[in-house]
Amino acid sequence: SICNILGGNLASVHSALEYSVVLEIIRAASDSTVDVWLGIHEAIEDDVFFWTDGSEVDFTAFNNDMDPGDCIELEFDDGLWDNDSCTDLNRFVCAREADQCKH
Numbered sequence: 560s561i562c563n564i565l566g567g568n569l570a571s572v573h574s575a576l577e578y579s580v581v582l583e584i585i586r587a588a589s590d591s592t593v594d595v596w597l598g599i600h601e602a603i604e605d606d607v608f609f610w611t612d613g614s615e616v617d618f619t620a621f622n623n624d625m626d627p628g629d630c631i632e633l634e635f636d637d638g639l640w641d642n643d644s645c646t647d648l649n650r651f652v653c654a655r656e657a658d659q660c661k662h
Contacts, residue, residue, distance in 0.1 A: 562598075562611075567655030569598030571610040573618050581652055582638060589650050594632040596651040597640065601629040612654075 562568050572578045585595050598611035599619070608616045608631070622639035630645035643649075 562651065562653035562655075565653055565655065567653045568610075568612040569596055570652040570654040571598045571612050571614050572620075573614065575618070578618065578620060581633075584652060585633070585650075592635050594634050594643070594647075594649045596649045597631050597633055598654075599631040599640070600645070601631075601642070 602609050620640050628642040628644040631640050632643045
C-alpha cells in the first residue's frame, strides 16, 4: 500500500543484474539482518507467481525451503526468496518509473 501511495509498486526483478542492484539498495539502506518484501506473490494457486506491477515473471531466486504463505520475501540469511505470510511485518523495496520522479 505504501509503494502504491508513493506512485509505484513493490520492486520487481527481471535479471541477475537487477537483483544485484536491489540487494545493494537493501544493504545500503537498511539493517541487513531483516527480511525484505519484494513484489512477487502467489495470488491464485501454489507455485503460480505474479509481480504486483503486472510484469512478467522472468527471473526468480527462490531457495528450496518454500514455506506456507502467499507473499515473497528476500531472506537476509541467504539472500534468496521464500514464501511467508503476507501479514508479517518486513521492510520493503518500492520501485517506480523514472519519469514519475519529481525533481
